[in-house]
Amino acid sequence: MGKNLTKRSEDYSKWYNELVSKADLAENSAVRGCMVIKPYGYAIWEKMQAQLDKMFKETGHENAYFPLFIPKSYLSKEAAHVDGFAKECAVVTHYRLKNAEDGSGVIVDPEAKLEEELIVRPTSETIIWDTYRKWIQSYRDLPILVNQWANVVRWELRTRMFLRTSEFLWQEGHTAHETKEEAIKEAEQMMHVYAEFAETFMGVPVIKGVKTDSERFAGAVETYCIEALMQDGKALQAGTSHFLGQNFAKAFDVKYTTREGKQEHVWATSWGVSTRLMGALIMMHSDDNGLVLPPKLAPIQVVIVPIHKGEEQLDAISERVNPLVKELRSKGISVKFDDRDTYKPGWKFNEYELKGVPLRLAIGMRDMENNTYELARRDTLSKEVVSADGVVERIEGLLDEIQETIYKKAVDYRDSHITEVNNFDEFKELLETKGGFLSAHWDGTTATEDKIKELTKATIRCIPLNFKEENGVCVYSGKPSKQRVLFAKAY
């Protein structure tokens, strides 16, 4: 197809990097580990944001904004939290530059040293709970249901565009509640919201579960997660929602007067998804010809390409196409009529295939005569000639069908890649040959989990919520186990 894209079967990782670059989604910047999100990639992220934001507001949340910087001492007020984040912090130590006396350029002014260093937020629990102390006196002030859209920084050694970058964009919800039960319900609710978003909008099927001790968020009592499976058999954590207990309320002394007049610490949750979702979206559906996007998140849902010689033919085609564009837009369908004469039709076909535009209409002089369009579907690469009369209905129907088809395909792949495994040799072999989720018994200890990771690189992705109790023995230690968990290699 002339895309010069490495095939997935040859080198999945290289395919991904090339796709991100060639489809104009993002590129590396001059700053280590920080990426530039290009307009086409950002347009997809904006669609994700808009839908998530709507879902957050429908579940009663409001947006707010908290500082980028966190005083160093705040980070260490919750013991587990600082252990989790201290190793990957960007630290601001000075607040001024000046000209070097030797004329060699600009240097950091040693006299402008901060009394206390500031950390660029890796996540905002600490600064937010310091603020909530001022907002919460009584049960009347609860619940607080706040979300923030922001950038965060975690200094990563190995980065990959969208999947792991030093700076990334995300949303972080931070809620405060009267009771433990209400906070747990909130954390579970947001896991369900994330799952619904992933499945209905991204077309990405997910497994809901809880994390083990070693994979839990630093400072959480319970971490709920949604886990997806990519085409190379590796798992990707797509969102997490944490029940924080009273850990941050205690660390920041946030108490409230209960309905009975007592003083109690507040119960908390936090939950987030990030531009990492872009990585999942890209890897889930795309193929060796480029990106495949679900219609619900595609910045351009339909592209129309004229095939003509000279301006007169283009004018005739435009006259037919312009009312169609208008009608499609009135139905909320995002459409682009690419009448640029700087590029040939073949180049455009290639370009929009690479960029995953779900539907392409082409129209040449024969179509003008026959009152038809050539309609091509990106997901199946199939083409059909359709009458211009029913084309709007056909497009509407196909957009729904594509959304459904790519989701089902992803579900089928996922379901055929969850394998029950009962001995460790089989575990190791399957991991190398087939990949995917291995459903296995585990003795519940971190020691066994660590050992399995050391030997196979597989981690426990989650303890699925829908798994039933079942007596068995740990796939590694042979000790008794009551439930299977899901192992996989992961992004």
Next chain:
Amino acid sequence: MGKNLTKRSEDYSKWYNELVSKADLAENSAVRGCMVIKPYGYAIWEKMQAQLDKMFKETGHENAYFPLFIPKSYLSKEAAHVDGFAKECAVVTHYRLKNAEDGSGVIVDPEAKLEEELIVRPTSETIIWDTYRKWIQSYRDLPILVNQWANVVRWELRTRMFLRTSEFLWQEGHTAHETKEEAIKEAEQMMHVYAEFAETFMGVPVIKGVKTDSERFAGAVETYCIEALMQDGKALQAGTSHFLGQNFAKAFDVKYTTREGKQEHVWATSWGVSTRLMGALIMMHSDDNGLVLPPKLAPIQVVIVPIHKGEEQLDAISERVNPLVKELRSKGISVKFDDRDTYKPGWKFNEYELKGVPLRLAIGMRDMENNTYELARRDTLSKEVVSADGVVERIEGLLDEIQETIYKKAVDYRDSHITEVNNFDEFKELLETKGGFLSAHWDGTTATEDKIKELTKATIRCIPLNFKEENGVCVYSGKPSKQRVLFAKAY
């Protein structure tokens, strides 16, 4: 009215700070100069963002995202630029914390020092033009019309919520063009977009003009601006749009092949508005009773307060109010029915007055009998009893009327505070007694501008675009001048 709000006439500055706090717009954080934007304040900012974003897209711009960090050396590639920003930079020098050996807590790990320090972006010209070099080869790649919504940091010594904070939220447009003319046209266009937004949506009349040499953006050839006048007679710069010439293209070596096959440096603009607009919005219309918001940017346009005893009465009222709420929402009007029983009606009246909700409907048992509502207008504090039958139309009409009324009021104030001044004694006296814009001749030198600033604290806000040439003598130096400029004390 029981708001405990300092009166504007007593202490305008204190009134502003109290208002920001009591109306739940924002508060200071634990980090010097960084504020927390609270949900109600952020909801206003979201409405501003949504409208501006729409206007940017309608004028052909796309959004993208560039890194938070800028390598120190980048900042100094454009000479004027570094002089303008080096003195107020947050500098990242390290990327890890560790436990202190003496057990005293967490310290910066001295071994995790960056080879080159990173600056937290004060504005993104440098990192963006470094990126554009990769995006631009030919005239076919131009224009690039990109905007970014982001946080930026300028280390300010004296901060005030929204008006001047070390971290603030903004948008920054960065465009690249084939010709000088096209770039100037773009810079002018964005000034007009800002002016239209300020006047039509914020209800804030502005004067369009260009900055003098000393007030120009660091790195620009020309800075276009919109200037508003606050109720205390001080000016506020509400937005700027810069024609950057080829300065950044030269600093970052960004050339393109022209239509004639030559290599030329690219022409540039940048333009931005920030959360500072929140400060202008708050100060422009509000009064001693609290916030007054233009209906087009009010998160809640209509609040409905029930006046009742007991649940039975509330149920009856709700039965009447719920269909009204539904109808108003179907018309795109944002309405809140505050049926909380934890607060009394009087408390609620006070609260929504303080928060600037444009219209308040109250309904008690007598209104139930008479099929009426009591309708109160926030801007004029006037009340009327209206029939429930025509209430939707009345509300729609009033929202438009309020938007218009507060704008006209602001225009009247502004127009009556532009005074022509022809000698320096009068200049100094008027500045102290009446304030506002002083329209005066100026000899065009930075020396005179600096001297006037030193003597009076007034600066040249702009050289208005609609001022005609007029022969005169400089109000300070007596030297010949061909045009009046606008002086004012400013935020």
